[in-house]
Amino acid sequence: MSFKLYNTPQGIYLSLLKLTDAEALLDLRLRNRKEHQQYEPLRDHDYFTLESQRQLINQRILDAQQDSAYMFGIYLLSGELIGQITISNVVRGVGQFADIGYFIDHERQGKGYTSAAVQLILGYAFRSLGLHRVQAAILPHNTGSRRVLEKNGFQAEGLARRFIKINGEWQDHRTYAILAEDFLPQEQKSQ
Numbered sequence: 001m002s003f004k005l006y007n008t009p010q011g012i013y014l015s016l017l018k019l020t021d022a023e024a025l026l027d028l029r030l031r032n033r034k035e036h037q038q039y040e041p042l043r044d045h046d047y048f049t050l051e052s053q054r055q056l057i058n059q060r061i062l063d064a065q066q067d068s069a070y071m072f073g074i075y076l077l078s079g080e081l082i083g084q085i086t087i088s089n090v091v092r093g094v095g096q097f098a099d100i101g102y103f104i105d106h107e108r109q110g111k112g113y114t115s116a117a118v119q120l121i122l123g124y125a126f127r128s129l130g131l132h133r134v135q136a137a138i139l140p141h142n143t144g145s146r147r148v149l150e151k152n153g154f155q156a157e158g159l160a161r162r163f164i165k166i167n168g169e170w171q172d173h174r175t176y177a178i179l180a181e182d183f184l185p186q187e188q189k190s191q
Contacts, residue, residue, distance in 0.1 A: 005124060010116035014072040014085065016064060021073055022053040024081040028105060029053070035106040039142060042168045060086070067092070074104065074117045082108045085117045087125055097133035098125060109144060118152045126180045133180070137163060137173035146174070154178045
């Protein structure tokens with residue numbers, strides 16, 4: 001499966017990560033390791049190797065084939081990988097929901113790239129995957145991520161106590177969600 005989702009005015013596109021992206025993904029992770037650590041789980045040293053990034057991408061390719069997760073790179077129109085955004089934990093049946101998570105190169109923050117990437121991924125989640133709900137959980141002090149979600153129409157739903165082990169400690173997360181009818185109001189009204 002190979003396709004691209006464009007936001008040309010913002011100067012980015014999304015594409016499912018391929019094994020050929022492993023080196024660029026590793027470089028991105030290494031450049032951002034220190035700055036992003038406060039928002040991420042502790043990782044073993046071998047996570048930051050080319051082989052580990054290849055394994056991660058390969059697993060996500062298999063996940064996409066099984067409709068359980070989709071890992072996209074966030075690229076500048078020049079082709080430079082500047083971030084990642086993932087739809088994961090896809091639930092079908094009566095649920096029809098998934099989680100999203102993302103990160104952007106710390107030197108590219110504040111330029112609207114992440115907001116544009118979330119907008120693109122929501123279009124894919126609701127139109128192509130037919131999901132009903134997309135949710136995210138962020139650390140309460142992560143104001144940049146909160147702004148990204150709110151700009152895209154997510155609503156805060158509550159506090160998940162000691163939800164995910166981040167940087168070696170169980171930490172509370174603020175939960176957010178958006179429904180298809182919030183994102184696609186014109187299309188929903190015509191059905």
